[in-house]
Amino acid sequence: MTKRLNNAVLAELPPTVRRPDYDRSRITTGIVHLGVGAFHRAHQAAYTDDVLANDPHWGIVAASLRSPDTSDALEPQGGLYTLSVRSSAGEALRVIGSISRVIVAPQALDDLLAVMSDPATRIVSLTVTEKGYCHDPATGQLNEGHPDIEHDLANPAQPKSAPGLIVEALRRRRAAGAAPFTVLTCDNLPSNGRTVKRVLTRYAELVDRDLGRWVESDVACPSTMVDRIVPATTDDDRERISARLSAMDAWPVVTEPFIQWVIEDHFPQGRPAWEKAGAEFVADVEPYEHMKLRLLNGSHSTLAYLGYLAGYETVSEAMADPAYEQLIRGLMDEEVTPTLHMPPGADLASYKSALIERFKNLALKHRTWQIAMDGSQKLPQRLLGTVRDRLKSNASIDRLALGVAAWMRYVTGIGETGVPIDVRDPMAAHLRILADRADDSPERLARELFTVREIFGDDLPADPRFVEAVVSALTRLYEKGAKRTVAEFESRLVSP
Missing domain, CATH: 3.40.50.720 (NAD(P)-binding Rossmann-like Domain)
Structure with missing residues (x-):
């Protein structure tokens, strides 16, 4: 041609x-x-x-x-x-x-x-x-x-x-x-x-x-x-x-x-x-911005890291797994929505339903690896702001912590089968140095990465509720892998 x-x-x-x-x-x-x-x-x-x-x-x-x-x-x-x-x-x-x-x-x-x-x-x-x-x-x-x-x-x-x-x-x-x-x-x-x-x-x-x-x-x-x-x-x-x-x-x-x-x-x-x-x-964009950053982008990043680790190449492939869909619905409904304060007339239920359908769009080959890029810059806006609001309310952060833990597992640069991950991030070299110090210990990995104040600030690493939730989620990812961790996640939350 x-x-x-x-x-x-x-x-x-x-x-x-x-x-x-x-x-x-x-x-x-x-x-x-x-x-x-x-x-x-x-x-x-x-x-x-x-x-x-x-x-x-x-x-x-x-x-x-x-x-x-x-x-x-x-x-x-x-x-x-x-x-x-x-x-x-x-x-x-x-x-x-x-x-x-x-x-x-x-x-x-x-x-x-x-x-x-x-x-x-x-x-x-x-x-x-x-x-x-x-x-x-x-x-x-x-x-x-x-x-x-x-x-x-x-x-x-x-x-x-x-x-x-x-x-x-x-x-x-x-x-x-x-x-x-x-x-x-x-x-x-x-x-x-x-x-x-x-x-x-x-x-x-x-x-x-x-x-x-x-x-x-x-x-x-x-x-x-x-x-x-x-x-x-x-x-x-x-x-x-x-x-x-x-x-x-x-x-x-x-x-x-x-x-x-x-x-x-x-x-x-x-x-x-x-x-x-x-x-x-x-007059004020902030409510819409929080809605999008926390519901769409926060869910997208969570799907990207957990999906990539499980071998799902695209978002739609991850969402075809019923456990992943259930996790994302729970993240949106239980942990993100209570932090949003929308103006009268905003229809959050319809927005969330539309997001689920958009994520499932088989014609849109949105790669989990692409979304996973630059996580050090994205996490504070997409997940950690919601975490802070939830902690202020003394509310649970289990799904949010799992998204953070999946990012930590991802930036080690080594996948679950030992295959290298091409981590694209402005802090990739520094994050890899910290990960290498952890020597495959989930707790040490979390505590090394918590030292990156550009991401976590000073407050989150000092909050035992956040630290314990992330370390627990990261330990499960190492022991069971992303796919099994997600498959067992919701049942674990409701078990006595």
Whole structure:
């Protein structure tokens, strides 16, 4: 197949493929997005694509902060790519046109900073994952000893990190008398808008005290909650989708039908009418954020570690095991839901039922290994916040502790059959050193990992209820394996 997806072939695509309903040549840049991964392309870029026909001033220039892979795939396609929505009913294809170009930051830093500094850019959004904020997940504060932050503070005009890029662009705008852009984080951070505001303000203070005060007073950082399951694209996906297009798409994105975006409506320089595409604007995102982080993400991480250890390659395979489904339902209903405080009208029962069905989606090959990545950054938000709330209420944490214990077993880097695990985590080397010290003792392993205060803080390792629950769960995982532990779990909870 020699024909490549691009503007010239849009009119030739099969009629079953949805395509942009606007003239792409009229689109101008209003958004710069940092972190052009699959999630952004399945979520925010799709919402934006829906509104460009009525307002062409919100096109996206996307930036990759590390790898040129996405740029290499999309630049020959003029930024176009296919969004595949898969369910048991089949697959619907849509070509997204909201991204005009992709900049690789290490290769074109001046270009990226120039676009971010342009007054026409009114929003800078981010999906850089939890680790991209260079913060301490346990405290939400800037990690001033992070190598990228140390580099950026020594070379503020040549930043590597997301905070460094944003603050340098804001500094240039302030020097030119231009209004600041709105910073819109779409990552899974607790109170993500307030967290990114705190990180940016502190970094800016370290660059220049007056700049820090300006960032604190003038830069809007609305909080958001984003929700859509987006597995990694496979070669089989590329071949299948390209065949249906009769044109080669180097990097399509596969996702599920469900999509949600809840946003605090604070955009001093304006924003797209995303509500016309289904986004929900609210005064306070925090209840929705807790709902999603704790119910979806907490369950996902628990499934990922326990599923991977048991040999389940995908979430749907794990959920096909009745014991795993029962565990996840119990986690949601018994341990997470009591910690949530939703506004009137929020239907938690329907949300949880929808989650179970989404996890069971056989068409969505979401790998447990992919979800297991970067656990040191994810655990504080996904599981440990719920643990703290449960402990304050003197309530049980058995299922939460099992999820934490499964992470501990996973990051040893050795699976239940002795096969190495490819642990992808910014702290992987340090975690492996701690695990090696434990010499296969579950109790020693837990106590070694509890010393990582960036994950557990100072309070949880000092609480015997938490320590005993995790050590007990970890011991069972070592003695019985993940599959048998889960199979026996609920009956153990109700036994006298």
